[in-house]
Amino acid sequence: MEFIDAVRAGLAEVGDPARAPDMQRYMKSDMPFRGVPKPARAALVRTLFAEHPFTDRAAWIAAVAELWRDAEYREERYVALDLLAHKRYAPWDGLDLLPLYEEMIVTGAWWDFVDEIAARRVGPLVLAHHDTLAPTMRDWAVDPDRWKRRTSVLCQLKARDATDTDLLADTIESTLDDPDFFLRKAIGWALREHAKTDPGWVRHFADTHALSPLSRREALRRS
The missing domain is CATH 1.25.10.90 (Leucine-rich Repeat Variant)
Structure with a gap:
């Protein structure tokens, strides 16, 4: 999926490998970090969500699920949560x-x-x-x-x-x-x-x- 590729490339670009180990230790995470601070991730997702809008609910759900299930870095799961929380898709939430x-x-x-x-x-x-x-x-x-x-x-x-x-x-x-x-x-x-x-x-x-x-x-x- 083009969006998923863009997320992974974007996180790799803005990540700071020097910060990643400390972030992983702080969170006591088995999954590694890219070293992306929250403000940088917020700026990245604003751009990515604007460039890759979803017009189909099923595709939106599939993107969230793929980001979550196939995550290699913890920030990919943070982006999955950001995508769920985006106001554009609030009407798509449901039981x-x-x-x-x-x-x-x-x-x-x-x-x-x-x-x-x-x-x-x-x-x-x-x-x-x-x-x-x-x-x-x-x-x-x-x-x-x-x-x-x-x-x-x-x-x-x-x-x-x-x-x-x-x-x-x-x-x-x-x-x-x-x-x-x-x-x-x-x-x-x-x-x-x-x-x-x-x-x-x-x-x-x-x-x-x-x-x-x-x-x-x-x-x-x-x-």
């Missing part, structure tokens, strides 16, 4: 993309990928298709994969006053006893974000549940 998002969560398996997908991809779907996806998020909350569990907790980060507090409570309670750092951090983060809308609910939840010290500290940071 049928959830299996792709699930695949990206499981195979990405790290916070830099998962948090973006949870908050900006899965979250809007949960809001738009609540009756369908609330049970799915409850299922994810008890899934063996910790990144699906983290997603279930974080999927309402941007919901504000549309937050389903029953769903938030259920997903947190399902992971409450898990000692995993990323899950405990997610619980605190989700509660801290909801505290911006309903601090009383969050305080009551924190006082009536055996949160880990990390989760409680994060949840009540602004209290």
